[in-house]
Amino acid sequence: MTDPRTAVAAVVDPEIRVLTIDELGILRAVDEDPASGRVVVTITPTYTGCPAMDVIRADIRRALAAAGHPEAEIRTVHHPAWSTDWISESGRAKLAAAGIAPPSPVGAPGVVALTLAVRCPRCGSPETEQLSRFGSTACKALWRCRSCSEPFDHLKAL
């Protein structure tokens, strides 16, 4: 049997397939219920209406079954609310490599965040502009690079 944490952490996000759910920060915990011995996975959605949650649950079940844990329980929590600050460093690097500009840091509540330039994930130029505040999925906005003219997705800071 594979360690359940390792198996679940390797599940990829169905809409941003370059990231695992662990790197995206939506995997909150993998525990074992001491009474039943069952694996208990806790996840949280990026956005309340995220339509990928059912697929993510199914993928977690499949991964755990393949790892020898067919009786897993999956819990969905909404508190504390997901933040793009939970995306790991490796996750941010993978986003950029896939042509998706990573989000700026949100920081602690009450702290005024610096507005950092969104860099073009293709040419690195900071000369970019927002085309649309919304994008191909709930968590993204559409931007364009003024240097190389390439449009790209930007993960909205949340």
Next chain:
Amino acid sequence: MNGPFEFALRLGDDALIAAQRLAEWTTRAPEMEEDVALANIALDQLGAARLLLTYAGELEGAGRDEDALAYLRGDREFRNCLLVELPNGDFAVTMAKLLVLSAYQLPLYTALAGCADERLAAIGAKARKESAYHLDHSSLWVKRLGDGTEESHRRMQAAVDQVWPYVAELFAPDPAAPIDPATLRPEFDATVADVLAEATLTPPETSWAPAGGRDGVHTEHLSYLLAEMQVLHRAHPGAAW
């Protein structure tokens, strides 16, 4: 009134009916980016509606889940405010409705995030981040249209005038509720006054304050909306894909 159940139902119905109305813009918005934006906002509203209606069903304790509450109630059993069931109108009316709705939902969800009920607090903390984005988006459009051309100004003012009477219902006092809506009015007024001022629009004055949504007495528009939303489930109970 069954306090917390009724409260969760009102909020859930507001979000559900707003989602259904906004989704009508899909493939019909004035530009592609706005099509995507309105669909995304509708999705956020639907997400909040699912959490709130699921919780309402648990509070009621009669075995109704989110689907039973969304698909198997008639118009008299819905508790949403009249604002969200009004037709979309032109783009200005849709933005005026969204401005009012998000300027109401943001302080409501923010207050909810600090309330004693842990489930409602978690939903509030999550949904307020999304509401803040909706408020940003609608504010930008109201300013752009209000402070735009003569024609866009005329239509934005007409839209605000048309929607304004429905504001009163949102803040009807309910001291027994987990959050008394009346306490949210000052923040709403301040937010909207700033937007209207920058948009060069005149705050409407009206004494007409239609209400009834919280008691299940709706406009005729809700029945048509429900007919479309519920037809599949009623024709094929339990259908799944």
